Amino acid sequence: MITRRYHRLVAFFLLTLLSFMVVVNRPALSADARQLLQAGVNYYEQEQFATAVEVWNQALAGFTAQDDELGQALVQSNLSVAYQHLGRWEEAEEAIATSLNLLQSEQSNTSTQPFLAVFAKALNTQGRLHWSGGRFDDALDTWRQATLAYQQANDIRGVVLSSINQAEALQALGLSVQAEATLGNVYEVLQQQPLEPSLVATGLWYLGNAQRRLGYLNQSHELLQESLAIATSLDLPSLTSSILLDLGNTNRALSDRAIAIGKADEAQRHQTDAIAHYQQAASRATLPIHQIQARLNQLSLLAETGQTSDAAELWLQIQPDLTRLPTGRSTVFATLNAVRSLICLRQQLNSAQADCLQQTTQPELEQPPPSLPDWSELAQLLATAIQQARTLQDSRSEAFALGQLGELYELTRQWSEAQAVTQQALLKTETIQAPDIRYRWEWQMGRLLEKQGDRPGAIAAYTAAFETLKSVRSDLLTINSDVQFSFRSNVEPVYRRLVSLLLQPEVGREPSQDELRQAIEVIDALQLAEIENFLRCTVVQATTPFGTEPLIDSIGRVAPTAAIIYPIILEDRLELVYRLPGQPLQHYTTAIAQHQVEQTLADLRTSIVARNRPEMLLEKATQVYNWIIRPLEADLAATNTVKTLVFVLDGALRNIPMSVLHDGERYLIEKPYAVAIAPSLQLVDLQPPSGDSLEVLTAGVSEARQIEGQSFSPLANVTNELQQIEAVASTELLLNQEFTRTNLQQQIDSGDFSAVHVATHGQFSSDPDATFIVAYSELLKSQDLNDLLRTDLQDRSSFIELLVLSACETAQGDERATLGLAGIAVRAGARSTVSTLWQVSDSSTAILMGEFYNRLTPSTLTKAEALHQAQLALFNEYGYRSPYIWAPYVLVGNWL
Secondary structure (H helix, E strand, C coil): CHHHHHHHHHHHHHHHHHHHHHHHHCCCCCHHHHHHHHHHHHHHHCCCHHHHHHHHHHHHHHHHHCCCHHHHHHHHHHHHHHHHHHCCHHHHHHHHHHHHHHHHCCHHHCCCHHHHHHHHHHHHHHHHHHHHCCCHHHHHHHHHHHHHHHHHCCCHHHHHHHHHHHHHHHHHCCCHHHHHHHHHHHHHHHHHCCCCHHHHHHHHHHHHHHHHHCCCHHHHHHHHHHHHHHHHHCCCHHHHHHHHHHHHHHHHHHHHHHHHCCCHHHHHHHHHHHHHHHHHHHHHCCCHHHHHHHHHHHHHHHHHCCCHHHHHHHHHHHHHHHHCCCCCHHHHHHHHHHHHHHHHHCECCCCCCCCHHHCCCCCECCCCCCCCCCHHHHHHHHHHHHHHHHHCCCHHHHHHHHHHHHHHHHHCCCHHHHHHHHHHHHHHHHHHCCHHHHHHHHHHHHHHHHHCCCHHHHHHHHHHHHHHHHHHHHHHHHCCHHHHCCHHHHCHHHHHHHHHHHCCCCCCCCCCHHHHHHHHHHHHHHHHHHHHHHHCCCCCCCCCCCCCCCHHHHHHHHCCCEEEEEEEECCCCEEEEEECCCCCEEEEEECCCHHHHHHHHHHHHHHHHHCCCHHHHHHHHHHHHHHHCHHHHHHHHHHCCCCEEEECCCHHHHHCCHHHCECCCCEHHHCCCEEEECCCHHHCCCCCCCCCCCEEEEEECCCCEEECCEEECCCCCHHHHHHHHHCCCEEEEEEHHHCCHHHHHHHHHHCCCCEEEEEEEEEECCCHHHCEEECCCCEEEHHHHHHHHHCCHHHCCCCCCEEEEEEEEECCCCCCCHHHHHHHHHHHCCCEEEEECCCCCCCHHHHHHHHHHHHHCCCCCCHHHHHHHHHHHHHHCCCCCCHHHHCCEEEEECCC
16 A cells, blocks of 8 residues: 555646646636636545546646647646546546646746646656556656656655656666666755755655665655655654655554564564654644554454454554544545455464465454454445545456455355356456456455365466566566565465376376476566565576577476476475476475474574584474475486586575485485575576686675674684685685775676685675675675676676685574575676585685685586585585585576
8 A cells, every 4th residue: 555655645746736827827728618627626535536537537628729839738737637547548548648638738838837747747657657568768768758847847855756767667677776866866965955954854854665666664754854854843743644654654564574584583673663653643744544554554453463452452542533534435444444454353363473464364363352343343344445546437446345345255155156256356347457456356266266176277277367467577576565575464375276286187097298397487576576575676597599489398408417396385285396307397295284394404503503412403404305306316326417406495495505415325415416596497598508617706894893883803814714715716806994885896797707705704685785795994785796797798708607705604593584685696697606504714715715726627517516515524524524514505596
C-alpha cells in the first residue's frame, strides 16, 4: 500500500497544481470547462476515479468546442492517470498518446509556463504508464525528459518528484549506485535552493519514502526525521501526520530487517518506535481517513507481533470511525487492511514475529477476545468493501476485496464458496490487466484445489501464478516495500508449493521428466528471485547462448563433465533432483521435516566453526551426506566421467560448504570431485577460460581499522597472501592506504585484469547494507562493487573472470546471510567468485591462495579443480585436518 499511496499523492499534487495553472493562465476557457476540470480533480481527490473520468470527459468536450488544444492535452493526461488507477491500461495509453500529440501541435507556445507545466505533467504520466508495464528503460528516459521540462518551467517540486521517479527506474534496472546518486542530487537541490521551508519538508518526505521503497532504510529514517523537524516547526499538522505515518512504516521495515538477521532486541526497539509514530500520526491527522490509516498500521503491527489484547482494544476505537468513512478507494483498502489484521488476530501465531497474512493452516484461537468480530462479521465487512468498490466502478479494488473474501472462506473451510469468489477475483483481474494482484488469487486457487485433492488443477493454478510472478517480479521484489520484507510469506510459497506438487505425483508413479524439468526450473527461478529480492533490482542473466532448449540440458552440453545437483528443502521432506552427464534427470526423496533439516544444518555449521565437538561434526556431516550424496553415489561411480559436482543450494544448505560432507570414512573433499556452487543456473555465465595469462589486481588491508563505528582486527597474513599470488602471476598491488575506492576504480579502468583478489575483512548478510568488504578507510557495500567492477564492461572485450574475497565471513545469527555472498558474486559481474564462509585468521589462507593460483597459471585445470586441489594440499601436504581450516572456501558461478 505504501507505493500505491505515494504514487496517488504525487499524481494528485501534480494534477491539482497543473489544473490550477492552466485555469489561471488561460482566461479564455469557458466557465463550464474550468468548473468541470476542477470538479474532476475533486472527485479524483476523493478517489472516485470513475466519476472523475466521466466529469473530465465532459470537460474535454468543452475544451474541444473552444478549440483549446492545451486544455484538451491537460484533460487527456488527467484521464490517463485515472484510467491507470482503474486498471484500464489501453485507454490510459490512448489518452496519454493523444495528450502528447496535442502538445506537439502547440509549437508556438512551447516556452510558455502553461505549456511547459502541461508537457512536464504529460511526460510524468507517460513515465508512470511505462513503469506500470515493466518498461523501466522507457520510464527512465521519459522521466528524464519530464525533469528537463520541470526545470524549464522552474518547478522545483516537479523536478524533485520526477527525479525520485528516475531513481526508482534506475534501481529496477540494477543501477543502484546511479539511483543513489540521483537521490543524492535531489537532496542537494532541497538543501541549496532558496525554497519555502514547507516545500523542503515535503521534498524530504518524498525523498525519505523513496529511500524506503528502494530499501535504504537508515537513510529513509534520517530524511523523514529531518522532514518532521521542519514540518513540526512550521506547525503543519497534515504534513506532520503523514511524515509520522511513514516514519512508523520505516521503523517497521527496520524491525523486519533486524528479525531477518537475528537481532531481536533491535527489532523490538523499532517496533516500539513504529507504534509510537503511528499513535502520533493519528493524533495529528486532520482527515478521518488519515487517522484511521495510522491506527490500522498500528493494528497490523500489534497483530503481527501477537499483542492480541492491545490490538483488540485498538479495534474497538477504530471500528465506529471506519464505518463512518465516505465511500472511496482508501476506505475500501482501509477495510481490507482491517480484516487482514483481524484474521491474523484470530489465528495462533507461530512466533512473535510470524507474518500471519498467509498462515492459512493455523487453527483459530481457542478463546479470542470477545471484542474481535467473528467470521461472519468479517465476511460482512468484506461484502461491504466489495459493494463500495462496485459503486466506485473500481475493478482493482473489487478484485482485491473479492480475493480476500475467498481467503476468508478458505480459512473457514468453505471450499466451494472460496473457489467461486476467487474465480470472480481472477476474472476481474483479467479485465484490468493486473498481474500483481492476479498471482495472489491464482496461488489461492491452487491452495483451494490442492486441499480438495485436485492435483492437476492445483498444478495448473500454481503454474499460472508462477508465470504471472515472472512478469511482475521486478516490481514486487525490488520496489514495493510492502512485499520487499515479506518475500518469504508472499512470494516464496508460490514456488515451493508448485515444486512440492510436481515432485509428489500420484501413488505408484514417479515424477515424469517433464515434471522434474519444471520443478528445477521453478526452484532455479526461486533462487534468482531471492537474489533479486536481496539486491533490490533485476539482475543480468547469463550471456552464454543456450538457445531454446531447457537450461539443464544446455549446461550438460556445454559442461559434459559436471553433475548438476538440486537439493530442495520442503515442509515435510528433502527432495533431490540431479542430472549426470548423458543421463536423464533423477529424483530421490527423504521424508524429514523442514525444521529437522534446518536444525541439523545449524548444528553442523556450529560444530565446524566452534571446533569443540568433533563427534557432532562427523555425525551431522554424515547425516547430510546421506541426504544429498549417498543417493547418487552408485550413479556417479558408474558414470566415471564426472569431474565437478555443481550444487544449486536451497535455503540453509547455502551455509554449509559441501566439501565437508562425510560418508563415514572420508570427507567429500577427499573424493575425486571438484565442487562449485551456482546461485541459479540462469546466472552462470558458462564461458571457458580464454587461455591467456592471468593478470591479477590484488588489494588488501592488513592493519587494524576503525570504520563507521566498527572495529576490524589486523590481518597479519594478508601481505604474505598477496606475495604468494605475486610469485605465480602478474599483479598490481593496492595495500593498506593505497586500497581506496578511487584507486581500485582507476586500476580497473586502466588495466586489463582477468582477476581481482581482495584480502580484507568482509561480511555477508541478508541485509545488503550489512554486506560489505573493508577498504582502508571505508566500507564497500555490495552495490559499490557493481559500480567498481562493471563500470565500462559494455565496452571491454572481456569480463573479469575471477573475483576472490579472502577473510570474509557470513553474519552470525543470519540464516540467509549467504544471500550476501551470492549477491556480491552476481552484482560484481565476475564470472566466478571465490570466497570464505567464515574468517580463517591463520597462515593457511596464504598457503591455500598460493596453491590455488599456482594451479591456475598456466594450467588445464578448471577453477573448481584448482580450488579443490589447493584445499587437498592444505589437508594432505600441510596437515590442516580440521574442516574449520580448509572447508570455508567456496567457488560461486562459472566453474570452468
